[in-house]
């Protein structure tokens with residue numbers, strides 16, 4: 001694995017709360033991207049000093065026994081521990097500051113924590129407001145990155161069966177029928193503004209109308225005081241505090257509520273760092289009305305996923321609530337819009353990418369991991385094409401591009417690529433000639449290794465424009481299955497060869513059949529998930545089966561000479577670049593013997609570069625024949641240094 005990260009958090013499930021959720025999500029998202037070790041505490045924080053000692057001992061052991069590049073501390077309270085570990089092990093420390101963990105007004109806390117945080121290598125703040133508080137306390141602005149908390153749509157909250165949920169909820173209490181539900185979720189502390197909201201907004205709303213009910217979900221020191229207020233104002237019929245409830249019930253309430261309010265008020269020494277609950281509400285499609293204050297302004301963008309109101313501006317709160325209560329259509333359309341915006345901007349997988357970038361920018365090993373052998377020992381070749389850089393693995397000698405193209409990049413480019421490569425050949429003399437020469441030679445080669453090939457099951461990955469199947473058909477070899485991901489090619493092939501061709505990638509191809517020969521003619525360089533592809537291929541191959549591969553060769557003279565303008569260096573179409581050593585490694589890794597390896601000289605590799613590679617494809621047939629003739633002469637003198645590799649792997653049975 002790549003970068004080693006030690007993740008330390010004192011707030012983790014089963015304990016309940018916003019920070020616990022954040023820690024859980026962050027850890028699980030990071031787990032597949034870096035080599036992460038977790039030290040967590042999921043109980044009460046009353047015994048914090050003891051927890052810190054336990055953390056120290058555990059971290060000490062891990063740091064001695066594992067490769068750790070970065071220590072990630074999940075909140076400011078843990079910063080003294082971070083400093084101790086930094087002094088002993090001189091590791092890079094990255095911390096997230098949430099809000100209160102920097103603003104807490106206790107004198108000792110105020111003297112110690114900011115001094116510790118200052119010394120860390122990177123401070124991630126969950127909001128602009130938190131970042132401002134850090135800067136006020138002397139933390140260098142340059143060290144700060146603002147990354148909001150994320151939400152996870154799949155784990156909780158949003159349900160598609162809103163009506164059912166609503167009905168279930170309303171059955172609990174018949175008086176809720178016909179009422180719109182206004183909801184707040186949060187700890188019962190002063191800065192959340194619940195008491196202010198009841199005394200100034202709810203009381204007035206109640207005088208105007210009776211078609212709403214206000215729920216506050218949460219617990220905290222102000223519980224008794226809030227309940228007293230409700231009783232004193234005679235609001236029991238329309239306001240209720242629900243003490244901490246389980247996740248299922250919370251989910252139910254989120255999906256039942258019509259309006260979500262975040263009536264925070266400014267309190268000295270206390271700040272709302274971010275407020276994940278706001279995003280959760282918005283992601284459930286509920287219109288949010290919130291105070292334009294501190295971290296809330298980082299979670300809610302006015303009119304996009306919520307409505308911002310000045311804190312303690314009761315007139316404006318009333319105005320927004322009346323409008324939302326009266327206009328069902330507005331409520332619904334705004335809720336839908338808010339949900340889409342929130343998911344697009346705050347889902348964890350989007351957020352976590354920014355964490356990864358920061359981690360890697362500090363890691364000793366900022367090189368991407370080798371996709372073939374997974375070694376972190378790779379180096380930048382200095383060759384690039386657009387934003388794709390070419391790396392080489394020091395362990396297995398594979399060359400590969402980084403960043404790895406996404407599925408979408410590939411789809412878009414691959415179409416273009418095949419069009420260039422394929423259609424120009426279709427139905428012309430050259431194509432026929434190639435079938436007679438190149439493809440026939442490939443068949444002859446296979447025949448040397450396989451007895452009675454006409455009875456063998458052959459699978460071709462990437463059937464392209466069908467030269468291989470045509471070659472086989474001409475030679476009365478019928479047991480063929482081809483996979484092609486490009487839809488245009490697939491439909492052309494499908495017309496000719498019907499059920500022998502499937503519109504599928506190797507990974508998503510499902511069949512009960514097993515194959516004797518699997519052909520990867522010029523496709524392995526396109527694989528963006530080589531490990532998965534090889535595993536799938538192995539599953540489909542008979543115990544004594546054969547894999548035949550052709551691909552471009554990085555040991556070729558032309559690559560040594562041309563480097564970045566090598567005609568085969570064309571990311572993102574070509575992702576992996578092999579040679580003898582990396583193919584031998586591939587064979588061993590996946591339980592094959594490399595039984596044949598030869599390279600072929602290609603004149604065009606010296607004549608054109610990757611920007612003009614297409615032009616030569618329309619070459620005149622006689623010139624092409626001359627090219628093949630010349631290549632045949634040169635070939636024997638190019639031991640493993642030709643441009644195109646042909647090799648065979650035999651399954652170790």
Ligand SMILES: [Zn+2]
Nearest residue numbers: 370373393396
């Ligand atoms: Zn490698």
